[in-house]
Amino acid sequence: MELLNNLLLGFQVALTLQNMWYCFIGVLLGTLIGVLPGIGPLATIAMLLPITFTLPPTASLIMLAGIYYGAQYGGSTTAILVNIPGESSAAVTVLDGYQMARRGRAGPALGIAALGSVFAGSFATLVIAVLAPPLSEVALKFGPAEYFSLMVVGLIGAVVLARGSVLKAIAMVCLGLLFGMIGTDVNSGVARFTLGIPELSDGMGFITLAMGIFGYCEIIINLEKGEAREVFTSRIGSLLPTWDDMKYAAPAIMRGTLIGSFLGILPGGGALLSSFAAYAIEKNVTGDKSREKFGEGNIRGVAAPESANNAGAQTSFIPMLTLGIPSNVIMAMMVGAMMIQGIAPGPQVMNERPQLFWGLIASMWVGNVMLVILNMPMIGLWVSLLKVPYRILYPCILVFCVIGVYSINNNAFDAILTALFGLFGYILVKVEAEPAPMLLGYILGPLMEENLRRAMLLARGDFFVFFQRPISATLLVISILLLVFVLLPNIRKKRDVAFEADD
Amino acid sequence: MQIKNGKDFWAGLMFMGFAAAFFIIARNYNMGTALRMGPSYFPSVLGGMLFFLGLATTVRSFFSKDEHSWRLFEFRPINFVAAVVIGAFAYWQAKWLQTNEWLQFAVVGASIVLFFSSFGQRSLWQLLAATLAFGYLLKPLGLIIATFLLVIGSGLISSESKMKEVVILAVALAIFAWLTFVVGLDQPFPVKPSFME
Numbered sequence: 001m002e003l004l005n006n007l008l009l010g011f012q013v014a015l016t017l018q019n020m021w022y023c024f025i026g027v028l029l030g031t032l033i034g035v036l037p038g039i040g041p042l043a044t045i046a047m048l049l050p051i052t053f054t055l056p057p058t059a060s061l062i063m064l065a066g067i068y069y070g071a072q073y074g075g076s077t078t079a080i081l082v083n084i085p086g087e088s089s090a091a092v093t094v095l096d097g098y099q100m101a102r103r104g105r106a107g108p109a110l111g112i113a114a115l116g117s118v119f120a121g122s123f124a125t126l127v128i129a130v131l132a133p134p135l136s137e138v139a140l141k142f143g144p145a146e147y148f149s150l151m152v153v154g155l156i157g158a159v160v161l162a163r164g165s166v167l168k169a170i171a172m173v174c175l176g177l178l179f180g181m182i183g184t185d186v187n188s189g190v191a192r193f194t195l196g197i198p199e200l201s202d203g204m205g206f207i208t209l210a211m212g213i214f215g216y217c218e219i220i221i222n223l224e225k226g227e228a229r230e231v232f233t234s235r236i237g238s239l240l241p242t243w244d245d246m247k248y249a250a251p252a253i254m255r256g257t258l259i260g261s262f263l264g265i266l267p268g269g270g271a272l273l274s275s276f277a278a279y280a281i282e283k284n285v286t287g288d289k290s291r292e293k294f295g296e297g298n299i300r301g302v303a304a305p306e307s308a309n310n311a312g313a314q315t316s317f318i319p320m321l322t323l324g325i326p327s328n329v330i331m332a333m334m335v336g337a338m339m340i341q342g343i344a345p346g347p348q349v350m351n352e353r354p355q356l357f358w359g360l361i362a363s364m365w366v367g368n369v370m371l372v373i374l375n376m377p378m379i380g381l382w383v384s385l386l387k388v389p390y391r392i393l394y395p396c397i398l399v400f401c402v403i404g405v406y407s408i409n410n411n412a413f414d415a416i417l418t419a420l421f422g423l424f425g426y427i428l429v430k431v432e433a434e435p436a437p438m439l440l441g442y443i444l445g446p447l448m449e450e451n452l453r454r455a456m457l458l459a460r461g462d463f464f465v466f467f468q469r470p471i472s473a474t475l476l477v478i479s480i481l482l483l484v485f486v487l488l489p490n491i492r493k494k495r496d497v498a499f500e501a502d503d
Numbered sequence: 504m505q506i507k508n509g510k511d512f513w514a515g516l517m518f519m520g521f522a523a524a525f526f527i528i529a530r531n532y533n534m535g536t537a538l539r540m541g542p543s544y545f546p547s548v549l550g551g552m553l554f555f556l557g558l559a560t561t562v563r564s565f566f567s568k569d570e571h572s573w574r575l576f577e578f579r580p581i582n583f584v585a586a587v588v589i590g591a592f593a594y595w596q597a598k599w600l601q602t603n604e605w606l607q608f609a610v611v612g613a614s615i616v617l618f619f620s621s622f623g624q625r626s627l628w629q630l631l632a633a634t635l636a637f638g639y640l641l642k643p644l645g646l647i648i649a650t651f652l653l654v655i656g657s658g659l660i661s662s663e664s665k666m667k668e669v670v671i672l673a674v675a676l677a678i679f680a681w682l683t684f685v686v687g688l689d690q691p692f693p694v695k696p697s698f699m700e
Contacts, residue, residue: 054688167556167559168511168514171514171518171560174518174553174556178521178525178546178553185532185542187542188542190533192528193525193529220623220627223630223661224623226662226663390661391665394657394661395653395657395672395676398633398657399653399679399680402634402638403646403690406692407684410692411638412635412638412641415637415638416635416638419615419631419632419634422634423619423627423631427576430510430576431511431513431514433517448545452545453545456538457538457539462537463537
């Protein structure tokens with residue numbers, strides 16, 4: 001009953017004209033940047049963060065959330081029609097989606113992606129509504145030691161998610177934590193690592209960091225690569241999949257939704273991990289032999305990852321909303337958005353600001369409905385957007401980036417800092433060091449230090465406290481297991497390569 | 504010994520460099536004890552960790568099975584050295600430079616742009632320089648002209664750009680920026696150039 005009351009409250013907030021408007025803007029922008037390759041939800045949220053300062057907290061969070069799950073819808077359109085993912089989480093959708101389009105079945109592919117997404121989105125919203133309150137209760141009992149260990153799990157999770165070398169990803173986490181130390185130390189008031197630059201005494205500002213490393217760096221890399229894009233221009237046809245298609249894809253949608261909902265909650269999880277896992281699992285489920293093979297236009301290969309990435313995108317809000325710990329970079333941005341509004345993310349948000357909490361959750365339902373309307377009848381509009389060449393697109397992105405950066409403090413220093421991070425991001429791409437764990441570390445750095453200090457004060461300087469308290473010990477064991485887990489497939493992969501060479 | 508994986512080699516060096524910088528600067532602050540951690544405690548531990556992770560990455564690069572050249576992108580040492588020399592000069596002579604705003608601007612700007620131009624392709628430093636220019640020009644020239652110049656400056660970077668297209672885009676985006684940020688969102692940007700106020 002309480003759940004219903006809470007959801008009712010949520011809908012009262014989400015269905016106000018103002019919040020519906022911002023929800024609409026969010027999902028519209030999300031679809032837009034999802035469709036356009038070369039700009040993702042990360043850069044977009046970074047660009048819009050300074051603007052959200054002028055909005056009411058609920059409206060700004062609703063809008064930013066809409067960008068994230070909206071991008072999951074848009075990403076599939078590009079994956080299916082252009083053979084490149086509009087969004088990194090649609091990377092596996094490319095495999096079967098584009099093949100379907102080449103066989104004249106672009107319509108059903110787009111249709112099943114949208115239908116699967118809306119089902120997954122609605123289900124995930126329900127998961128959040130059911131799971132969030134008990135988790136908040138648990139989190140309220142957490143002491144500093146538990147929080148510290150929780151953040152360790154979160155950061156190790158980010159390493160698991162990062163592509164490429166685990167070693168470099170852990171190093172990037174450390175670097176991010178160190179970057180987070182720049183600025184005034186809350187305990188002693190000492191200005192740390194500011195190099196005598198007064199603008200740095202409040203820290204580097206994570207908008208400049210995120211914008212430089214994700215926004216700018218992407219433009220630099222894209223300009224270096226030059227343009228190569230082939231739009232599938234033939235008729236899309238009817239978007240509605242046949243009844244036969246629906247029946248065949250339905251179990252895949254169910255599985256994708258469940259996998260996504262589960263993986264989204266895990267530290268380091270989110271849309272990206274969910275879609276990859278869902279596709280991998282779907283490939284191993286024995287299906288109708290008369291159907292196309294995977295990789296040759298099987299509709300399940302579109303339905304499962306597209307449902308999973310949407311579910312994962314939404315359930316990844318759970319750790320952020322209940323524990324105040326971001327599980328991926330986008331959630332780190334959401335934490336930043338809350339802090340801009342003067343809200344400390346954590347378990348107390350649900351009790352202190354029920355309107356914001358339940359309003360945000362209910363808005364996801366509203367947003368998903370809007371997205372189906374935006375994506376099914378208006379698909380033609382998005383397809384025509386794909387024909388905008390990058391040489392027109394990047395100056396537009398750039399204008400938003402620089403004006404956004406400038407508006408944080410109204411000074412030129414932030415522009416210098418962003419440009420420097422743009423260069424840094426470029427170098428990171430070249431040495432193949434994944435920047436996402438760094439940003440997460442940057443957000444968690446000050447929190448981690450604070451909790452470490454408190455835990456040590458309570459335990460009289462005994463480091464074993466982290467292993468003596470059961471919850472904390474469990475969390476640390478989980479992070480060790482995660483590390484072992486991520487190392488195993490690497491070993492296996494290397495052995496596979498060796499075996500292939502033998503053959 | 505031969506560097507097998509150039510990417511790991513440089514990544515490791517970069518990590519060690521950052522770690523050393525943070526560790527050395529952290530020595531200026533109070534370390535404290537495990538019970539009462541000073542401002543230097545956590546960063547020093549992290550710096551130490553990062554150093555060893557970087558060392559491991561670099562060492563690994565000599566035995567790696569993935570082979571990458573150690574030349575990852577274009578690098579122009581002359582520009583880099585010039586940037587460092589000018590930057591060091593600006594740092595030592597900061598007091599003297601502050602007496603003349605334009606001189607300071609020119610020296611610091613030259614150092615930063617030279618620094619950017621030592622890496623990657625031409626498009627990299629042009630894009631970053633356009634950003635810096637916008638940051639400095641917004642106040643004296645106002646949002647509309649600064650945006651216009653930004654789009655003209657950055658729009659021509661791509662090899663496929665066409666002058667006519669860029670000019671139209673610049674006009675459109677300048678008006679759009681004014682409508683969105685000043686009229687719509689009420690941001691406190693100067694709209695007109697300062698000499699017209």
